[in-house]
Each structure stands twice: as structure tokens, then as C-alpha cells.
Amino acid sequence: TLSSSSAASDVYKRQLESILIAAPTGIGMVIDRVFQWSNEKLSQITGYTAEELRDRDSRILYPSDEEYDRVGNEKYAQIRETGTGTIVTKWKRKGGKIIDVLLSSTPLNQLDFAQGVIFTALDITDSVRAEKEILEKNKALEDALTVKTEFLSMVSHELRTPLVPILGYAEVLLEGGLGELPVEAVRPVQAIKDRAEDLARLIDDLLLLSRLERGKIKIDIKPMSIFEHLHEIIVDYESVDHDKPAEIEWIGDDFDIMVDHTRFHQVMRNLIDNSFKYSLESVNIMIKTKKEGKFGVISISDNGIGISETDLPKVFDRFYQAEPIDTRSHQGAGLGLSITKELIEMMGGTIGVESEVGKGSTFTIKLPLA
Numbered sequence: 001t002l003s004s005s006s007a008a009s010d011v012y013k014r015q016l017e018s019i020l021i022a023a024p025t026g027i028g029m030v031i032d033r034v035f036q037w038s039n040e041k042l043s044q045i046t047g048y049t050a051e052e053l054r055d056r057d058s059r060i061l062y063p064s065d066e067e068y069d070r071v072g073n074e075k076y077a078q079i080r081e082t083g084t085g086t087i088v089t090k091w092k093r094k095g096g097k098i099i100d101v102l103l104s105s106t107p108l109n110q111l112d113f114a115q116g117v118i119f120t121a122l123d124i125t126d127s128v129r130a131e132k133e134i135l136e137k138n139k140a141l142e143d144a145l146t147v148k149t150e151f152l153s154m155v156s157h158e159l160r161t162p163l164v165p166i167l168g169y170a171e172v173l174l175e176g177g178l179g180e181l182p183v184e185a186v187r188p189v190q191a192i193k194d195r196a197e198d199l200a201r202l203i204d205d206l207l208l209l210s211r212l213e214r215g216k217i218k219i220d221i222k223p224m225s226i227f228e229h230l231h232e233i234i235v236d237y238e239s240v241d242h243d244k245p246a247e248i249e250w251i252g253d254d255f256d257i258m259v260d261h262t263r264f265h266q267v268m269r270n271l272i273d274n275s276f277k278y279s280l281e282s283v284n285i286m287i288k289t290k291k292e293g294k295f296g297v298i299s300i301s302d303n304g305i306g307i308s309e310t311d312l313p314k315v316f317d318r319f320y321q322a323e324p325i326d327t328r329s330h331q332g333a334g335l336g337l338s339i340t341k342e343l344i345e346m347m348g349g350t351i352g353v354e355s356e357v358g359k360g361s362t363f364t365i366k367l368p369l370a
């Protein structure tokens with residue numbers, strides 16, 4: 001029974017005791033290191049019956065004297081500060097099995113710790129183990145990710161190197177640097193050069209992606225006039241021959257946005273290139289610009305094949321490519337838009353898309369105004 005107080009009524013004492021005995025938490029009372037009383041749950045946790053614990057030194061539950069002393073010191077330091085001490089410790093069950101326990105102790109008399117403590121104990125072995133397993137799994141995942149990123153970067157470098165002479169010699173051959181090419185050789189050599197360029201672009205995308213993943217990309221944000229930029233891009237596109245009739249138009253406000261000029265250029269080219277790739281007979285691109293609060297909004301619309309509702313949420317995912325609508329193959333690996341999105345976000349902006357199959361697509365970028 002609990003220590004008697006002549007003031008408390010017997011009924012009250014018995015009620016309190018039965019609550020403590022039936023509590024779903026281990027509860028015990030220790031005076032001067034010696035067990036006075038414990039409940040049923042504590043017996044389940046420790047393997048000792050209440051009779052076995054009674055009058056025993058509380059060290060019996062500890063795997064070592066060091067652990068016992070550590071718990072004692074920490075407990076009293078906490079009690080002095082807050083009135084109770086809560087500590088995670090190891091206990092040794094009857095039979096020797098080591099378990100993890102969450103202990104919470106309160107002195108019976110706040111002024112005199114020597115009068116003993118009443119404590120609650122929870123067996124947290126399972127949750128400690130589960131937590132450890134989760135941490136180990138996270139670590140393994142992180143390691144695997146690092147290996148993947150390093151592999152990507154290594155492979156990309158190794159693939160890029162042999163492309164340099166392939167591209168170089170193809171160009172020399174085409175320009176007649178090794179003598180006039182036989183007519184029937186022009187197309188094959190041109191094909192070598194074109195495909196090698198595709199491959200170089202793909203490898204550059206992979207390299208950029210691995211650098212983005214490793215946080216190795218530095219951006220240099222400066223004000224940029226959207227007018228000058230679009231003018232330059234449109235002139236660029238108009239100065240080369242395309243395999244289908246193409247028109248790019250721009251209407252809207254001129255304003256300065258805060259961007260990394262090179263990266264923004266890359267983003268715009270990727271979006272416009274996509275409009276070319278995914279328009280069949282002819283290309284009609286409309287670029288609109290407007291200010292919206294603190295942002296400059298730039299939208300690029302085409303009247304190409306469009307993107308289906310199921311594909312739409314995934315086009316910014318890595319390596320994602322929609323089911324091809326026609327049999328013509330489009331070069332690319334589904335990396336362009338994921339890189340575009342990361343670059344835009346690095347510059348403090350957002351990108352979204354709206355589309356309707358057969359009607360066309362509109363990509364909308366928002367970036368901070370200067």
C-alpha cells in the first residue's frame with residue numbers, strides 16, 4: 001500500500017491505489033533508492049513482480065552503474081529546474097533483455113528529494129527501433145541519391161569528350177577542308193553532324209541537371225529589359241531557315257525583370273523550341289507580356305498539337321514525355337521543361353501551363369520586376 005497519511009480517508013486512498021495499479025503506464029515509488037511500491041504495468045515492463053521489486057535497490061533495473069548514475073544526475077538537475085525529470089534510459093529486464101524506457105520522475109516532496117520519487121515508465125523499445133530504422137533508411141536513400149548524381153555527372157563528362165572530334169571532323173568534311181566531298185556523302189555527313197549535335201544537347205542537359213541537383217549552379221541576377229531580350233530572340237529565330245513556315249509575334253508591355261540573363265535566354269529558347277517541335281504544319285507563336293503587381297508575366301502560346309489533360313500535370317517532371325501524337329519522332333529526352341522549371345524557381349519565379357489537344361499550348365512565366 002501507499003505510505004499512509006492519517007489525514008486521508010481510507011476510501012480515498014484505496015480508490016487512488018486502484019487507479020495507480022490499473023494505469024496503462026508503469027508506475028513506481030522509490031525512497032532512498034529502494035522500491036516501495038509498483039503497479040502491474042511496471043511488472044510487465046520489467047519482468048519483476050511487485051513483490052520481487054519491493055525493498056530491492058533500484059539499480060537492479062539498470063544495465064550498468066554508469067547508466068544509473070547518469071539517469072540520477074540528469075533527473076535531479078531537471079527536477080531542480082522544472083520540478084520533474086524526463087529521461088530516456090536503458091533498463092535491464094529480469095532475464096537480461098535490454099529495453100528502452102521513457103522515465104518521468106517527480107519528488108514526493110519538492111523540498112526534500114531524499115524522501116523519494118514517484119515515477120512513470122513507458123517501454124519505448126519499439127518506437128526507438130523504428131526511429132533508428134527510418135534514420136538508417138533515409139541515410140541509405142541519401143547515399144544512393146548522391147551516387148546517382150555523381151554517376152550522372154561522370155557519365156556525362158565521359159560522353160561529351162568523344163563528341164568534340166566527331167562534331168569537329170564532320171564540320172571540316174562538310175566545309176571541304178579535306179577536299180570536295182562526293183555529292184552522295186554530303187547527306188550522311190550532315191546527318192552525323194546533326195545527330196552529334198542532338199547528343200551534345202542531351203548531354204549538356206544531363207550535366208546541367210546533375211549540377212542543379214548538387215546545388216552547383218550559381219545564378220547572377222540582374223535587371224533585364226524584356227523588350228530588348230525578345231527582340232534579340234525573335235531576330236535570332238527569323239535569321240535561320242526552319243523546316244516549316246514559322247511566325248513569332250510579341251505584344252504587350254516593356255518592363256525590366258530580375259533574371260540571370262544566360263539562364264533566362266535558355267528558358268525562352270527551350271519554350272520556343274518546344275513550340276516548334278510540337279507544331280506540325282506551321283508554327284505560330286504569340287508572346288504576350290504584362291505587369292502584374294511585383295511580377296512581370298510572360299506567356300508563350302503556340303497553336304501546336306497541345307497536351308492532354310492527363311499529361312499536363314507531368315510535363316515538368318524529369319524525363320517525362322507525352323505519348324507522341326504523330327509518328328514523327330521528336331528529339332529530346334523530356335528534360336527541357338524540368339530544367340526550365342528549376343531555373344525559373346531559382347530566379348524567384350514560377351511557371352505554369354495551359355493547353356488543349358489540337359488547339360495549342362500556353363506556357364506562362366512570372367518573374368520579379370526590377
Ligand code: ADP
Pocket residue numbers: 274275277278302304305306307315320321322323331332333334335336337338360361
Ligand atoms: P522534350 O521536348 O525533350 O521531350 P520537355 O521537358 O521539353 O522534353 O517537354 C516534355 C513534354 O511536354 C514533351 O515531350 C511534350 O510531350 C510536352 N510538350 C512540351 N512543350 C510542348 C508544346 N509547346 N506543345 C505540346 N507539347 C509540349
